[in-house]
Amino acid sequence: MPLExxxxxxxxxxxxxETLKNISFTVNDGEFICIAxxxxxxxxxxLNIIAGLDRPTGGKLCxxxxxxxxxxxxxxxxxxEHALYPWLNxxxxxxxxxKLAGLSKNEQEARAERYLKMVRLWDFRNYRIHEISGGxxxxxxxxxxxxxxxxxxxxxxxxxxxxxxxxxKLRSDLECIWEETGxxxxxxxxxxxxxxxxxxxxxxxxxxxxxxxxxxSVDLPRxxxxxxxxxxxxxxxxxxxxxxxxxxxxxxxxxxx
Amino acid sequence: xxxxxxxxxxxxxxLILLWQVLYILGTGVFKWWKPYALPSPRGVLLSLQKxxxxxxxxxxxTCSIRRALSGFFLALLIxxxxxxxxxxxxxxxxxxxxxxxxxxxxxSICWVPFAxxxxxxxEASILFVIVIGSVFSVSLAIENAIQTxxxxxxxxxxxxxxxxxxxxxxxxxxxxxxxxxxGLKQSWSFSWRALMSGExxxxxxxxxxxxxxxxxxxxxxxxxxxxxxxxxxxxxxxKLVFSNLERHVLKKRGLx
Ligand SMILES: Nc1ncnc2c1ncn2[C@@H]1O[C@H](COP(=O)(O)OP(=O)(O)OP(=O)(O)O)[C@@H](O)[C@H]1O
Ligand SMILES: [Mg+2]
Numbered sequence: 307m308p309l310e311x312x313x314x315x316x317x318x319x320x321x322x323x324e325t326l327k328n329i330s331f332t333v334n335d336g337e338f339i340c341i342a343x344x345x346x347x348x349x350x351x352x353l354n355i356i357a358g359l360d361r362p363t364g365g366k367l368c369x370x371x372x373x374x375x376x377x378x379x380x381x382x383x384x385x386x387e388h389a390l391y392p393w394l395n396x397x398x399x400x401x402x403x404x405k406l407a408g409l410s411k412n413e414q415e416a417r418a419e420r421y422l423k424m425v426r427l428w429d430f431r432n433y434r435i436h437e438i439s440g441g442x443x444x445x446x447x448x449x450x451x452x453x454x455x456x457x458x459x460x461x462x463x464x465x466x467x468x469x470x471x472x473x474x475k476l477r478s479d480l481e482c483i484w485e486e487t488g489x490x491x492x493x494x495x496x497x498x499x500x501x502x503x504x505x506x507x508x509x510x511x512x513x514x515x516x517x518x519x520x521x522x523s524v525d526l527p528r529x530x531x532x533x534x535x536x537x538x539x540x541x542x543x544x545x546x547x548x549x550x551x552x553x554x555x556x557x558x559x560x561x562x563x
Numbered sequence: 564x565x566x567x568x569x570x571x572x573x574x575x576x577x578l579i580l581l582w583q584v585l586y587i588l589g590t591g592v593f594k595w596w597k598p599y600a601l602p603s604p605r606g607v608l609l610s611l612q613k614x615x616x617x618x619x620x621x622x623x624x625t626c627s628i629r630r631a632l633s634g635f636f637l638a639l640l641i642x643x644x645x646x647x648x649x650x651x652x653x654x655x656x657x658x659x660x661x662x663x664x665x666x667x668x669x670x671s672i673c674w675v676p677f678a679x680x681x682x683x684x685x686e687a688s689i690l691f692v693i694v695i696g697s698v699f700s701v702s703l704a705i706e707n708a709i710q711t712x713x714x715x716x717x718x719x720x721x722x723x724x725x726x727x728x729x730x731x732x733x734x735x736x737x738x739x740x741x742x743x744x745x746g747l748k749q750s751w752s753f754s755w756r757a758l759m760s761g762e763x764x765x766x767x768x769x770x771x772x773x774x775x776x777x778x779x780x781x782x783x784x785x786x787x788x789x790x791x792x793x794x795x796x797x798x799x800x801x802k803l804v805f806s807n808l809e810r811h812v813l814k815k816r817g818l819x
Contacts, residue, residue, distance in 0.1 A: 359718050379724025389719040392816040393737045404808035406733065436817025454723060 309333040309458065309490065313365035316351055325351050327515035330366070336488045336514045337403065338481075340501035341543070343511030344552045349494045352419075352516070353460050356492065357383045369519045371459070375436055378409060382456040385466050386494075388443040396430035396446050397422065423451035424479050441468045452483060462494045473503065477503060483531065498545045502537060503530050510547050513555045520547055577646060579604050599783060606784035607791065610777075614788060619773060623789075624796060627770040630686070633755040634693025642698045646705025647731075660706060663699045671696030671757035675764045689761035689769075696757025697750045704746025708739035715761070741812050748805040755797045770796075 309332065316326040325348045333339050341349050348501055354360040356367060358377040366375040369381070382403070390399045397418050404414045414444050422428045425445035430438055438446070444467050451459065465473045481504060484491055495501050501508045512519040526536055586603040589595045614620035649655045649663070674695050675688075682688035712735065720734045762771025770793055777785030 357718075357722050358724065368767040377718075377721040377724075379722075381722060383719070385715060385719065387715055389715045391716065391734070391737070392818070395738070400734070402720075406720070406723055406725050406729050434815070460722075482772060 308335055308370065309492075310368045311356070311365075314355060314362045315364035316348070316355060316360070317363045318401070321424060323445070324363075324515040326355075327517050329511075329518055330365075331509060331518060331521060333490060333492065336490055338484055338491045338504055338506045339493065340505035340508045341492065341494045341511065342496070342498060342501050342508060342548055343516070343556045344513045344548070345496070345499065346555070347511045347513040347551070348516030349511060352511075352536065353383065353401060353462050353492065353494055357381055359383075359461055365499040368492070371480075376539060379403070379454060379486070380456050381458045381460060382451045382454045383460045384451040386449055386466075388440075388447045388474070390443055390446055392435050395432050395434050396427060396438065399435065400431075400450045402452055407454070417453045417455075418449070421452050424452075425449045425476065436449060438490055440544060441472065444468060445472075445476070456489070458490045458492070460492050463496060464493075465500070473500075478529065480504070485528075498541055498548055499532065502541045502544065510544065510551070512551050514558070519551065522547075552562055579781045591732075599781065602783045602787035603716060607788045610782065610784040610788040611791075614773070616786070617708055620792065623768060623770050624775045624792060626768050627762065628796060628800075630689055630762075630769065631693060631754050631758045634690050634749060634758065638688065638694045638696075638698040638701050638750065638754060639747075641694065642701025643705055645698070646702040646709075649702060650706045650709040656706070660703070667699040667703065667753075670760070671753075672760040672764075675756075675760060678761065679764065688764075689766060692761035693754050693757045696760070697753040700750040701747070702755045704743055704750055706741070708742030708746060709735055711742055737792065741809065741816070741818065744805065744809045744812060747811070748801055751801060751805060752797060755793075755800070759793060 307408075311329055312334075314326060314329040317322050317324045329352060329499065341352065343349055351360065355508065356374065357405050358381065374381075391402065394402065398461055400418045400422060401414045409417075418431075419428065424432055425448055427438075427442060427445055430442065435446075436442060442463070442465060448464055451461070465476060468476070477500065478493075483489075491504075493504060498508075502524055508522045508524060508551050510519045510522070511517065523541060526534075526540070530537055583604050586601055590601055590603075611620070641724045645659075645663075649659050671692055674692050678688035678691045678695075682691055716734050716738050717730065720730055725733060756768075759771045759774075762769040763775050766772040770789055774786055774789040774793075777783070777789060
């Protein structure tokens with residue numbers, strides 16, 4: 307299921323400059339793509355557009371040859387904010403999407419158990435959302451989006467509120483699930499290390515307007531070793547590309563003062 | 564908690580004392596008012612005692628509460644439908660919502676002539692006044708509760724493939740519940756007020772009627788006694804039903 311993004315632009319009402327401008331790239335079937343770039347460059351905006359929650363003001367997107375006009379269960383999103391429902395407990399939240407899809411009770415139970423155990427929240431399945439920590443909420447949201455087994459998974463900084471050990475474990479888990487299911491993943495992240503660890507290709511966005519600055523291929527064999535020389539080399543290359551962008555943003559903000 | 568209750572009680576006692584002093588000063592010392600034009604705590608108490616002893620008060624109160632509740636539930640039913648329609652369509656939101664807000668500000672006594680013309684003197688016309696007095700408030704409460712749902716709840720459900728109906732049953736209704744309950748408190752007070760307008764005109768039993776009977780006998784103490792009962796019942800229902808319900812829902816979601 308290739309995802310084609312063709313010349314996509316997004317101009318928000320009231321702002322002079324486009325947030326996204328002429329974004330073009332193609333995501334191949336089963337690919338793991340990471341999107342990196344400075345804060346505020348439009349990563350979430352792009353993900354929202356791919357999800358069908360927002361419409362581009364220019365260009366178009368095609369999934370499997372058909373244009374994306376609205377959201378659908380074939381493109382589940384894990385949002386930057388957790389978006390869990392406070393009137394449901396942890397396991398009910400995880401089952402939410404499966405219930406909508408009309409899966410059998412047994413199937414719901416089995417998948418919820420599998421993914422809740424993966425994110426180590428099985429013991430907390432009956433807790434309410436306000437009774438668990440921020441990182442646990444993120445993990446619940448991760449379990450919820452994985453349960454639905456959608457062919458394209460859109461993830462917006464899913465591991466940003468977690469500790470190093472949990473991140474490491476969930477990264478490998480995600481990689482396993484991805485390899486096992488062959489689904490396509492679009493993964494927004496701040497961490498270049500994370501991008502190099504996970505991605506087949508890394509799309510670096512520039513800021514103001516958000517354009518594709520460069521696309522890097524990561525050809526290292528999996529599972530990748532974070533402190534190997536090749537890993538560090540490619541990480542360094544991408545980091546300097548991203549950092550140049552971040553510096554540009556900082557300079558611009560400095561000019562305003 | 565206990566000291567807060569004692570404080571409240573003492574304050575109430577102080578108000579009654581102030582009232583008694585004003586009564587003595589106003590009618591006795593300065594002679595600003597004729598004694599029959601100003602209620603006194605003692606007179607009101609005696610009046611209450613009389614009304615309780617001859618059974619009028621209990622009968623009137625149960626009758627009024629029954630009417631108010633049936634009117635309120637009818638308004639809840641009709642108002643919910645309108646509220647959902649308004650929030651589902653931008654056309655109605657633009658055109659019907661301001662109209663409802665306007666009509667809501669109309670005192671319910673204005674509807675009494677229509678009520679009598681259409682339904683005659685009796686239960687049906689009182690019910691009509693209650694329903695029309697609170698139905699707009701219910702609609703607006705629903706609309707407002709839906710309006711203030713965090714958009715991310717809906718976005719998440721839509722990306723998980725929710726249909727329009729599923730969006731309502733699985734997200735909009737449960738998410739709007741706390742806001743709706745808060746709005747309902749106001750609708751209840753509208754119902755209760757509208758009931759009094761209805762009863763004053765066209766009832767033969769009920770708190771509103773007892774109040775008017777007091778007026779007809781020029782018994783200012785009875786009028787005041789009934790007024791106090793009306794206030795008390797309104798407050799008790801608010802506390803017992805709505806505040807408890809609201810607290811329960813908020814607590815379950817970690818909002819209180
Ligand atoms: N609804 C909106 N209306 C107007 N401007 C918006 C809207 N949503 C986002 N923007 C603007 O678009 C830009 C990009 O926002 P976006 O959330 O996509 O950034 P991001 O790359 O995800 O940042 P971060 O890494 O901090 O999450 C920001 O400058 C933001 O102010
Ligand atoms: Mg973002």
